[in-house]
Structures are given as structure tokens and as C-alpha cells.
Amino acid sequence: MSRYCYILALGLFVLTANAQEFTSFSKAKKHLSQQVTDNTRTLYCNCNIKKQGKKLVPDPASCGYTPRLPYTRNGKENARAQRIEWEHIVPAWEFGHQLQCWQDGGRKHCRKVSEQFRRMEADIHNLAPAIGEINGDRSNFRFGMLPSTEANYGACPVKIDFKLRRIEPPEYARKRIAEAYFYMEKTYGLKISSQQRKLFTAWQKQ
Numbered sequence: 091m092s093r094y095c096y097i098l099a100l101g102l103f104v105l106t107a108n109a110q111e112f113t114s115f116s117k118a119k120k121h122l123s124q125q126v127t128d129n130t131r132t133l134y135c136n137c138n139i140k141k142q143g144k145k146l147v148p149d150p151a152s153c154g155y156t157p158r159l160p161y162t163r164n165g166k167e168n169a170r171a172q173r174i175e176w177e178h179i180v181p182a183w184e185f186g187h188q189l190q191c192w193q194d195g196g197r198k199h200c201r202k203v204s205e206q207f208r209r210m211e212a213d214i215h216n217l218a219p220a221i222g223e224i225n226g227d228r229s230n231f232r233f234g235m236l237p238s239t240e241a242n243y244g245a246c247p248v249k250i251d252f253k254l255r256r257i258e259p260p261e262y263a264r265k266r267i268a269e270a271y272f273y274m275e276k277t278y279g280l281k282i283s284s285q286q287r288k289l290f291t292a293w294q295k296q
Contacts, residue, residue, distance in 0.1 A: 123176075131153075136153050155246040170226050209278075233256070
């Protein structure tokens with residue numbers, strides 16, 4: 091098992107040359123949750139993260155985040171707006187679709203039969219803390235610029251266009267996102283379109 095070490099910078103997990111390798115997404119999430127400190131921030135909103143027992147929750151007062159949907163259709167509070175989840179920067183749907191196992195049976199099948207998929211899904215270089223609602227809204231949408239779209243999460247500047255299936259991250263998150271894509275390309279052979287490559291190259295220089 092290869093080993094790496096990583097540091098926290100600008101409140102986000104910035105990973106360097108020696109990161110611990112996992113083959114289980116749940117173990118990777120548990121490990122990262124244990125590394126959260128007072129300086130850790132969410133990827134898209136730059137919110138502080140609080141610990142409530144074993145749970146991680148966002149601190150909306152630190153970043154001005156307000157839920158797009160405070161309540162669910164049945165009138166209950168939006169639970170995902172009140173918890174931290176570990177976001178795949180390159181979505182599992184995106185890298186999974188490039189593997190034969192996904193074509194044969196989707197994510198569960200890949201977890202069962204593909205060691206490469208399990209490594210990709212659990213790679214902490216590609217995981218970042220995000221507010222659950224935004225992680226869910228992002229879905230498997232591609233990154234891009236949305237000049238005509240308004241942000242819908244209070245003072246959190248992330249933009250998501252559900253019709254275009256696109257997400258525009260705030261400036262402070264763009265370099266981290268670009269580096270995750272290029273890391274996944276180098277490590278696992280992730281295919282990146284020419285349009286996305288041009289975008290990520292510009293973001294990497296920011």
C-alpha cells in the first residue's frame with residue numbers, strides 16, 4: 091500500500107506527494123472526517139465546520155450560507171443542508187462511466203468487481219468537504235462558467251444551473267478542482283474533454 095502525507099491549506103484539503111491509499115469510500119470518509127480542524131472549510135461556500143459528536147455540520151453564520159430548499163416536500167427540514175458530506179470533485183458517475191464495469195451494472199457492480207474503481211472512489215485527492223444540499227444539487231454536473239446564473243445559497247457564491255446541468259464554483263475553489271481533475275487523469279487515465287481541459291488549465295493558474 092502506497093503512502094502519502096497531506097496538509098491543510100486555505101481551509102481545504104490540499105494533498106501532496108504521499109497520501110494514504112484507501113480501497114473503501116467509507117474508510118476514506120471516516121479518515122478525512124478525523125482530520126477536520128478549526129481551519130477546515132467547505133469547498134463551495136468556505137464555511138467553518140463544527141463537530142457534533144461524530145457528525146460534521148456546517149456553520150452557516152461563518153459564511154452566510156442559506157439553504158436553497160429549507161424544507162422538503164413533506165414539510166420536514168432539509169437534513170442535507172445541515173450536514174457535511176464528502177464530495178467527489180470528479181463525480182463517481184464521470185470516472186465510473188469510463189470503466190467497463192459501470193456499463194455492465196453501474197456503481198454497485200463496479201464496487202463489487204473493480205479494484206480500480208474502488209481506489210478511484212476512495213482516493214482522498216478527489217474528496218472535499220461540502221454542504222450536503224450543494225453536494226446533492228451538484229449531482230454529476232460538469233464545471234463551467236455561468237455568467238447569467240444567480241447564486242441561490244445566500245452569500246455562498248456557488249452557482250448551479252439545473253437545466254444546463256452545470257456548476258460554477260467560486261474563485262477560491264477553482265484551483266483545487268482543476269488539480270483534482272489533472273491528478274485523476276495522471277493517476278487513473280481519466281479522460282478530460284478539450285473544453286474542460288482549457289477551463290481547468292486556466293483555473294490551475296489562478
